Amino acid sequence: MIAWQHLARRLWHGAVDHLDAPLLTITFCLMGVGLATIFSATYDSENRILNQLVNMAVALSLMWAVAQVPPQKLMRFAVPLYVGGLFLLVLVFMFGITVNGAQRWLHIGITRIQPSEIMKLAMPLMLAWYFHSHEANLKLRHYLIAALLLAVPFLLVAKQPDLGTAILIGAAGFYVLFFAGLQWKIMIGLAAAGLAAAPFLWHMLHDYQRRRIMTLIDPTSDPLGSGYHIIQSTIAIGSGGSAGKGWLQGTQTHLEFIPEKHTDFIFAVFAEEWGLLGNLVLLVLYLLLIGRGMMIAVNASTLFARLLAGSITLSLFTYVFINIGMVTGMLPVVGVPLPFMSYGGTALVTLCTGLGILMSIQTHRMLVKK
Amino acid sequence: MRRRYDAFHQQDGDFDRFRFRVGFAAVAVLFAFSILFARFFWLQVMHHDYYATRAEGNRISLVPVAPSRGVIVDRNGAVLARNYSAFTLEITPSRVRDLEATIDSLAGLIEIQAKDRKRFRKLMEESKNFESIPIRTRLTDKEVATFAANRFRHPGVEVKARLFRQYPQGDVGSHALGYIGRVNDRDLATIETAGQDANYKGTDHFGKTGLEQKYEFDLHGQAGYEEVEVDAGGRAVRILSRTAPVPGRNLTLTLDIKLQEVTERAFGDRRGALVAIEPETGGILAMVSTPTFDPNLFVDGIRTEDWERLNNDPDKPMINRAIYGAYPPGSTFKPFMALAALEAGKRTPQQTIADPGLFNFGGHVFMDDKKGGHGLVDMYKSIVQSCNTYYYILANDLGIDGISGFMRLFGFGQRTGVDIDGEAEGVLPSPEWKRRRFKNPEQQKWYAGETISVGIGQGYNAYTMMQLAQATATLANDGVMYRPHLVKYITDPMTGERTMIEPEPLRRLPFKQQNIDVIKRALVGVTKEGTGARAFAGAEYEAAGKTGTAQVFSLRGEKYVAGKVHERRRDHALFMAYAPADKPRIALAVLVENGGFGAQSAAPIARMVFDYYLLGKLPKGAAQEDESAVEADE
Structure with a gap:
């Protein structure tokens, strides 16, 4: 009898020891809110709840699996993952499938994959590993090499064109540099150079990207074209008021005025039905998530773990800020989903893998110290 | 030993810097979220009224309901002009991609003769772009049912119940009665001059000659309207309220x-x-x-x-x-x-x-x-x-x-x-x-x-x-x-x-x-x-x-x-x-x-x-x- 109980306890510990309760709780809360919102956004056409539950199950399983892997082992994946990802990006560049005017996908036998998604995690892994291995004597040239490692995939993805993902990849890489101690004057200098190069970059942008920026400045300039999304989503959010129209009561949502309402624009659905109060709750949930991530980063025992945790945490913030910024009409429309809320398996898997890494870093800390 | 100490010391310094940068990032995140919150406040509190109105405007569309036209009787009460309700099959050209293909496809379900096509084309030339135009009038119940079963295959095509004018006396007294026809540009100008634009929103016929023309504004009546909830595609989802139209006034003639x-x-x-x-x-x-x-x-x-x-x-x-x-x-x-x-x-x-x-x-x-x-x-x-x-x-x-x-x-x-x-x-x-x-x-x-x-x-x-x-x-x-x-x-x-x-x-x-x-x-x-x-x-x-x-x-x-x-x-x-x-x-x-x-x-x-x-x-x-x-x- 006691042996049986002992076995059960060991199994239980084996299952949960490497999970982080605060992270998991906040994530479940966000996923719950996400499911309710997806239900509202899709129940009168094609209900997506079951699909999303499957996506969540897959993503959470992967999170659990990743959480079991100690950071030292994760480090071993850094170079192969980065090189493989880069190789696939080059393949996409050469042979990729074009969907909606953008070349993002690669056919591999039965399915197609989006290599840029791999890069979202491979990039911080790679750079964190790089800085970790040169921890003892960091010189300017290390930062330069890191910048190069960052720039190549960024440009390949931006060229597809997928500005949203490119920004996320670039941000993830930059956060590693930032936490690794990139000097302020260099960052400020780069920012100044970037501003100076803006007119040049403007020419590099695709027509549709330029249009998106233009419509951001004046959405009414193209009310039926690219301005339509912004106009309708701001109407949805604004009409939600302070308390919202109530769950399933959003007229903008249910009368199909909001485009992409269960994916990138799901925040408009949420804000219309739950109002300012709901938004506040959502922001607090994201803040808690980010805060917990920062705690994990600060408590991490190796440079690799610190840099990786810090980058993943700030990446989460980047998702949230860009997505809500674009849905509320403050930022141009780029393809960035709202973490744990937007419908879709790919983003969930990437995000949950990131959470798994955070949990691994947090839960393998003691072992390292011992 | 010294070298190790240095390295250790440097690591400590690195760690402090890392903590400082995390702190800096935390402040930046808080600042960014404050901007988001300010934006929410701006949209949802300060400009809520504006956006609420816009949402209502999106949602609600006023659909005019044409009144039934006044009846004309002779001095002894014999009916000279009346209305009857019938189903018509109508196409909104602006919502149809390939008009010919659509008509061909409809012809496979419902009898559409060459004369119907010809009339449709003529009406299309005369009409405003967003109107629905009849391709067939007076559908039988069976034809209505046949189309209803195939409706999904024909976006932009619908069956409408319309009131038709009928002159039961046929060619007797036609010069006095006159006739009505579909509203054309000249009629629109007349309507505008009379300040009746709003009242004629849902009306597609107008008196062209005779009494139908002379007493047009008496016979027409007052348009009603339905407040309809529409989706982004403009389709009516449900009726919110209805103001009934006032039927046109009836004429009793001195004519026998x-x-x-x-x-x-x-x-x-x-x-x-x-x-x-x-x-x-x-x-x-x-x-x-x-x-x-x-x-x-x-x-x-x-x-x-x-x-x-x-x-x-x-x-x-x-x-x-x-x-x-x-x-x-x-x-x-x-x-x-x-x-x-x-x-x-x-x-x-x-x-x-x-x-x-x-x-x-x-x-x-x-x-x-x-x-x-x-x-x-x-x-x-x-x-x-x-x-x-x-x-x-x-x-x-x-x-x-x-x-x-x-x-x-x-x-x-x-x-x-x-x-x-x-x-x-x-x-x-x-x-x-x-x-x-x-x-x-x-x-x-x-x-x-x-x-x-x-x-x-x-x-x-x-x-x-x-x-x-x-x-x-x-x-x-x-x-x-x-x-x-x-x-x-x-x-x-x-x-x-x-x-x-x-x-x-x-x-x-x-x-x-x-x-x-x-x-x-x-x-x-x-x-x-x-x-x-x-x-x-x-x-x-x-x-x-x-x-x-x-x-x-x-x-x-x-x-x-x-x-x-x-x-x-x-x-x-x-x-x-x-x-x-x-x-x-x-x-x-x-x-x-x-x-x-x-x-x-x-x-x-x-x-x-x-x-x-x-x-x-x-x-x-x-x-x-x-x-x-x-x-x-x-």
Whole structure:
């Protein structure tokens, strides 16, 4: 009898020891809110709840699996993952499938994959590993090499064109540099150079990207074209008021005025039905998530773990800020989903893998110290 | 050891810097989230009202509901124009990608003929872009069901229940009724001028001619509207509220459709016009223009073949001859000339002239129609036998100003103001008219010889049957003149309240009753012993009338022999009459184009009209031309 109980306890510990309760709780809360919102956004056409539950199950399983892997082992994946990802990006560049005017996908036998998604995690892994291995004597040239490692995939993805993902990849890489101690004057200098190069970059942008920026400045300039999304989503959010129209009561949502309402624009659905109060709750949930991530980063025992945790945490913030910024009409429309809320398996898997890494870093800390 | 210490120290420093940078990042995150929150506050609190309104505007669309058009009935309540509900299959071209393919696909489900396609294309050219346009009207229940089952395959196509106008009397009275057709640009301008834009949002038909046109704004009614929740695709999701339309007002006419029918039948296949008026009110009892047309053809948009047939018909069925055709009155002018003479003191009833059979005026000879003349002719005989010479001399005595001044009182050469559009003014000749009419100074001059022709209703004289009927009714009414009108009263369908078209006298002509009586006695003489005697033989009432013949074509020096002249060059036959003579209930003017003598083809029609109206006698077919009347007449 006691042996049986002992076995059960060991199994239980084996299952949960490497999970982080605060992270998991906040994530479940966000996923719950996400499911309710997806239900509202899709129940009168094609209900997506079951699909999303499957996506969540897959993503959470992967999170659990990743959480079991100690950071030292994760480090071993850094170079192969980065090189493989880069190789696939080059393949996409050469042979990729074009969907909606953008070349993002690669056919591999039965399915197609989006290599840029791999890069979202491979990039911080790679750079964190790089800085970790040169921890003892960091010189300017290390930062330069890191910048190069960052720039190549960024440009390949931006060229597809997928500005949203490119920004996320670039941000993830930059956060590693930032936490690794990139000097302020260099960052400020780069920012100044970037501003100076803006007119040049403007020419590099695709027509549709330029249009998106233009419509951001004046959405009414193209009310039926690219301005339509912004106009309708701001109407949805604004009409939600302070308390919202109530769950399933959003007229903008249910009368199909909001485009992409269960994916990138799901925040408009949420804000219309739950109002300012709901938004506040959502922001607090994201803040808690980010805060917990920062705690994990600060408590991490190796440079690799610190840099990786810090980058993943700030990446989460980047998702949230860009997505809500674009849905509320403050930022141009780029393809960035709202973490744990937007419908879709790919983003969930990437995000949950990131959470798994955070949990691994947090839960393998003691072992390292011992 | 030292080296290790340094390394360790450096690591410690790195760690502090890392903590500082995390702290910095935390502040940045908080700052960024504050910006998001500020944006939420701006959208959801400060500008909530604006966005709420925008959302409502998105959501709610006002859909106009066209009112049902007023019904038109005759004086006895017989329905002349009504509505019925039917299903139509309609396409909104702006929502269909491949129009031809869609129509082909629909044709596989529902019978769509070439004529339907043709009409659809015609309507599409005329219509605004966002309208739905019928491809098929009057669907059967089975067709509605068939389409409903296949609806999903045809975006932009829908079945609509619509009210259709129907004219149950077919081609009877069509010139008076007119017809409705789909709203075109000109109608839109009319609607806009009337400030009725909003009221016509859901209306797609408009009165085009006749009463349907004249009383359009009475018949139309007040549009209702539905507040409909629409989705982003513009499809109605549900109805939130409904304001019912107010149906149009109903017209009750003075027209007696049975009399109208009898009259039209009396014309047979001859072209002509007749206007019958109730002298006491000016109410029009019958207004005939033959040939007629079927107004039902126009309701759904007329088919090209029908339109061409009507338009190319040499008999011009679309022209309302009763108000638009101006004809010389011929001898029907004589009673009015005689009254002018009495009123002006130029003649007494007993005064006679000797008629040698011609009148020589300044070297120009005006022939009497009777060889050798009528002998001694007084006023009575001049009317009963229609003596031309009497009026040649009289015209000369009255002078053109005397004639035109008097005839103007009776309304000759002026629009009567009847309540349908398209009235011609006609021509009341006078020196002043001639100056206006012609540019060439030679032609502008009035010649005394022209006065002579005017005296017997020829020359420049040209009047509509509406004018002649009004003048006849005025005479029958002892000089009390009414505006002829077709509508007796307008009924509000909601309150039942009637707006009468009051028979208000236009004017009382200041004639001596004894003078009028002289003329009236002579007019009775016409139907008893004069030119109209054969047509009115055996009548059970006393009728008064005057025949007339209007020259269509001047035969220079040749003797007019009806049979030898091309049909289109035959004279027009006229008749003006009223009955019963002592207390007139009906007054009319009738014209048969190229009918020859008035007594020959016009008077028999008048007889049929009186027989039916006064006695209820139904004629057996069209009025027969009285060949022997040729000899007796002017």
